Amino acid sequence: MPDSPLIRTPRIEDAALLGRIHQQCWIDAYGPHVDEDYWLHSTEERRIGAWERLIRRADPRRIALLAEDGDDVLGFAVLGLPLEREHPGIPVAPGRELQHLYVAPGERGRGIGSALLGALPAEPIHAWVPAAFSRARHFLAARGFEPEGAVEDAARTLAGLPALRLRRA
Known part of the structure; x- marks a missing residue:
């Protein structure tokens, strides 16, 4: 891998690789916390379709980036408007939300997440992180x-894990 990965906007031909790495990251992160049945509806094919839709539906309020080394996608980030439906009853935080920041399991600790985060605009943003994910919270x-006080109950989160909202001023 070069000293730093190439950071760029995804193209439609990247959707399959992004869906694959997205699913790998989710299995790695959430696998120990969810029942096997969860993976019946959370599939690589669904993630590929989601990436195809995200790439095709350009939105100036959303920024999607990927990190690559040659033909290998190493990680990705998505910054967009907060999705109120994902946290009903919790006031929406001002600014944009870091909706995704994932690095392939075998590529972590090499500065890829920092490069992706550093390529996003220097503006106040927030992120929801499962409380159990200490590595992500420390990163x-x-x-x-910093934690800003909002906590999502485990029963209302996608994977059944309590989540904290963190904010970067």
């Missing part, structure tokens, strides 16, 4: 994110 804390 974001080292980059200026």
Whole structure:
């Protein structure tokens, strides 16, 4: 891998690789916390379709980036408007939300997440992180994110894990 990965906007031909790495990251992160039945509806094919839709539906309020080394997608980030439906009853935070920041399991610790985060605009943003994901929380804390008080009940989160909202001013 070069000293730093190439960071760019995804193209439609990247959707399959992004869907594959997205699913790998989810299995790695959420696998120990969810029932086997969860993976019946959370599939690589669905993630590929989601990436195809995201790439085709350009939205100036959303920024999607990927990190690559040659033909290998190493990670990705998506910054967009908060999705109120994902956290009903919790006031929406001002600014944009870091909806995704994932690095392939075999590529972590090499500066890829930092490069993706650094390529996003220097603006106040927030991110929801499962409380159990200490590595992700520490990573974001080292980059200026702090808990801002909102907590999502485990029963209302996608994977059944309580989540904290972190904010970078």
